[in-house]
Amino acid sequence: MYIINYRRRIEAVFLFLFVFLIFCIARLFFIQFLRSNYLAGIAKKQHNLFLELEPRRGTIFDSNLKPQAVNISVDSLFASPNEIADKDKEKIIRQLIPLLNVGYGYLKERLYRKKSFIWLARKMDPVLAGKIKNLNIKGLDFIKESKRFFPNGYLASHILGFSDLDNIGLEGAELYYDKYLKGEAGWAVYLKDARQKKLDLWNKMVLPKDGYDLVLTIDEVIQYIAERELDKVYNTYHAKGASIIVMDPHTGAILALANRPTFDLNEYSNVDKESRRNRSVCDLFEPGSVFKIVTLSAALEENKVSEEDKFFCENGTYRVSNHILHDHSPHGWLTFREVIEQSSNIGTTKVAQILGNETIYRYLRLFGFGSKLGIDLPGEIIGMVRIPRLWSKISIAAVPIGQEIGVTTLQLVAAISAIANGGQLMKPYIVSEIRDKFGQTIKSFAPVMINKVISLDTAARAKKILAGAIENGTGKLAKVPGFSAAGKTGTAQKLETGGVYSHNKFIASFIGFVPVEEPVIAIVVTVDEPHPYYFGGVVAAPVFIVIPRKY
Numbered sequence: 223m224y225i226i227n228y229r230r231r232i233e234a235v236f237l238f239l240f241v242f243l244i245f246c247i248a249r250l251f252f253i254q255f256l257r258s259n260y261l262a263g264i265a266k267k268q269h270n271l272f273l274e275l276e277p278r279r280g281t282i283f284d285s286n287l288k289p290q291a292v293n294i295s296v297d298s299l300f301a302s303p304n305e306i307a308d309k310d311k312e313k314i315i316r317q318l319i320p321l322l323n324v325g326y327g328y329l330k331e332r333l334y335r336k337k338s339f340i341w342l343a344r345k346m347d348p349v350l351a352g353k354i355k356n357l358n359i360k361g362l363d364f365i366k367e368s369k370r371f372f373p374n375g376y377l378a379s380h381i382l383g384f385s386d387l388d389n390i391g392l393e394g395a396e397l398y399y400d401k402y403l404k405g406e407a408g409w410a411v412y413l414k415d416a417r418q419k420k421l422d423l424w425n426k427m428v429l430p431k432d433g434y435d436l437v438l439t440i441d442e443v444i445q446y447i448a449e450r451e452l453d454k455v456y457n458t459y460h461a462k463g464a465s466i467i468v469m470d471p472h473t474g475a476i477l478a479l480a481n482r483p484t485f486d487l488n489e490y491s492n493v494d495k496e497s498r499r500n501r502s503v504c505d506l507f508e509p510g511s512v513f514k515i516v517t518l519s520a521a522l523e524e525n526k527v528s529e530e531d532k533f534f535c536e537n538g539t540y541r542v543s544n545h546i547l548h549d550h551s552p553h554g555w556l557t558f559r560e561v562i563e564q565s566s567n568i569g570t571t572k573v574a575q576i577l578g579n580e581t582i583y584r585y586l587r588l589f590g591f592g593s594k595l596g597i598d599l600p601g602e603i604i605g606m607v608r609i610p611r612l613w614s615k616i617s618i619a620a621v622p623i624g625q626e627i628g629v630t631t632l633q634l635v636a637a638i639s640a641i642a643n644g645g646q647l648m649k650p651y652i653v654s655e656i657r658d659k660f661g662q663t664i665k666s667f668a669p670v671m672i673n674k675v676i677s678l679d680t681a682a683r684a685k686k687i688l689a690g691a692i693e694n695g696t697g698k699l700a701k702v703p704g705f706s707a708a709g710k711t712g713t714a715q716k717l718e719t720g721g722v723y724s725h726n727k728f729i730a731s732f733i734g735f736v737p738v739e740e741p742v743i744a745i746v747v748t749v750d751e752p753h754p755y756y757f758g759g760v761v762a763a764p765v766f767i768v769i770p771r772k773y
Contacts, residue, residue, distance in 0.1 A: 276367055277405030278659070279389045280433035282382060282396075284442040285477075285654065291382050291396070291487075293368040297351035299343040303335050306361035314359055318342070321353055344387045345369040370396075372487035378445050380481050380500040381438070381599070381652060384490045393490075393498065395436060395652065397600050402656050402664075405433035434664055435657045439475035444468055444769065448478040451765045452747070456482040459752030459761055465502045465631040468769055471639035471735055471744040473669040474648030476597075478769075504601040506628040507748070510714025510758070511565045511696075512733045513624030515641060518562050518687060520585040521573050523680045529559045529687065533569045540568040543615035547571060550713075562687050563695030565711060567623045574622035579610040582622055588675045589637040590647050591629055595672065597650040605629045624714055635746040638733040641684050642708075642741035645676040689738045700763035702736055709734020709766065711758035716751070727751050732762035745769055 282291035299322075306314065315329045322329075322343050332340050345367055346354075355364065370385050383394020391400030408430035448466050456464040461482070468478040481501040485493035499505070521527040538552030549566050561569030574582055586592070592607030606628030613621070620626040632650060640647045649670040656665040676684070688708035691697045696711040712731035715723040731748045735741040747762040755761055 275408035275410055275428075275430045276389070277407055277430035278368060278432040279370065279385065279405065280403040280435045280659075282403075282436045282438065284438050284440050284445070286442065287437065288442050289373060290378060290438070290440075290442070292371050292373065294371045295366050296345045296348065296369045297364040298341065298345055298367045299351070299354060299362060299364055301333060301340050301342050302338050302361050302363070303333050303340060304338045306333065308334075310360070314362070317357060317359065318354070321350060374442070375486045375488060376484050377442070377449060378440055378478075378480070379484050379487050380498075380502070381440060381476075381479050382487060383600075384487055394500070394599060395438070398598050399436055399653065399656070403433040403436065406431040432659050435659065436653050437655045437657060439470075439477065439652050439654050440479070441477050445478040445480065447769060449480045449484075451768045452480050452482055455747075455749055455752070455761060455765050459749060459755060461749050461752045463501055463505075463750035465505070465746075465748045466765065467502055467631055467635040467746050469635050469639055469650060469744045471642035471648070471741050474636070474639070474650045475654065475669070476650055476652045477743065479652070500599065500601055501750075502631040503597060503599055504603050505630065506603060506605060507630075507729050507750070508627060508714045508717070509624040509629045509634060510712035510729065510731065511567075511624055512634060512710045512712030512731050512758070513627065513629070514562060514565065514570050514622065515637060515684070515688070515710055515733070516586050516589055516591075517570050517574050517577070517582065517622040519589075519641065519676050519680060519684055520577055520581055521558070522683050523585075523676045524577060524581060526576050527558050527573055529557065529683065531558045532556065533558065533561060533566075533572045535561070535566050535568045538568070540571065540619075542571065542619035545616040545619060547619050559687050559690060560695075562710070563690045565691070565696045567619075570622050571619040574618055579613055579618055582618070583607075583610045585675075586621070586627070588647070588673060589640060590633055590672065591627065591637070595632060595636050595650055596670075597632060598653055598667075602632065603630060605633060624712065631746050631748050634731070634733050634748075635744055638709075638735060638746065639744040640675045641681050641688070642735035642744050643681075644678045645674055645681045647672040647675050685738050688734070692734070696757075696759045697732065697734070697763055699759055700732060700734060700766045702767045705736050706738040707734055707736045707766075708738045708741075709763075711763060713756060713758045726753075728756040730756050730758040730761035732758050732766050734766055743769065 279293055281289055284290055311333045315326060318329055319326060332342060381394055383396040385391045385396045389404055391397035408428045448468055452464050452466045464482040466480050469476050479502055483497040485497040532555050534555050535549060535553035537554060538549045540547045547567055549568050553564060553566050556564060556566060556569050586607060592605055594602050594604050617626055636647060636650055649672050651667055654667055655663050657663055685708050688710055689706060692700050692707050692709055697709050700707060700709050710733055714729045716727040716729060718724045729748060729750055730752050733746045735744040745766050747765045749761050752761045
């Protein structure tokens, strides 16, 4: 009996061991063939750290290769929540709150995620990064990233624009040329030790491709002078806004472009939309008397009127249909030359009546009004131009003097440039070439003529009349010592709610070029709601004279 029981015990133990062995073999088979990929993935997560390698965003230079937008290397803070014990997370949160200046909920939500990588702060101030490094917190580490830096702060802010934390362009040239500037990201798999510290060893790596550089047509010196003078008029006359554009009339290259209010590019996130808006290309306004250059050009080109033809200006009051038109000063008989020099609304209207609606409309479209000019900046608008069949009986007295039409500062500088260069409407542009990091040209941009507006002879005659507007007419404050200049003043009433013209809100403007014979620069200055003075010849013209003297 004892022997039988002993054998049964041995058989039971043997059976148990045999079943256990079968179970172990089955478990090993399951792990080896069915769970191998899963477990290998866990091992990789424990010993490998995947990081995206950021490309260098391209530098932006002015026309003299002075850097306007560059990259600097800064620290970004990340955490590995899976490597931090829950009992330590609350302590870390309390340590970081006063340093990062964020809420408790923000850090708790991030540190309690089931992840091996999570951003806590991007592109930090070096002093702040140093304070956090000194804490030597397990589970936190830093990655070097590039941060966009603008050495000149406010200068050319509406041209350059800015990019976000991920180096994606959001405004200006940074947005328009983002595909060239941003480059292509790379990646690397770094090894980690048993304590989960990143080692300076990588398993696999694909290097990033750096972005291309931009060379602007902007001249840093001219840009600075233009902004300085615009600041003066903006502050002196307590204006709501102001814009200036300086352009090479022969090529369309923008030499300077600025708006007020403006903002510091290095602090763009704290700036309101009003300051960030590029008024020069996206603000619509009635131009007033500067628009008389269209009537002037059309009359000469069509041979309907000559410079010495005389028009009776009705002593300052003229009825067109049911509307009474006024001049800012009463005039009797004026030659066509004097009509433009003295900026007579009545004389200009009588010339426009000779030309007719269709002719006026055709020339304003030839000058680029009512169309995008194609500048390489975001936000350009077409303006507002109505076709002749939608004109009212008084439109022939309104459109030729810059009413019932909406234009941009950019369109005005292109229009005056067409007269300055001999009759060609040129496409404005701000980038002359795109280069790689070795300085090799990838793409260049040549001047583009949009269309022929007027003949060379007509342009020459118009130049002389516009020179007279400065020498003898409303633009006397735009005389440039040592240079011959041509231009036109403008003072436009703004529309109030309900469609009536305001008696205390104006846009003062001046358009012109220097020198008359062989123009090298064209300039437009517009000032929105200046006070107490609001005439273009008083407010905007003095800004015009400074640029040529420093050019």
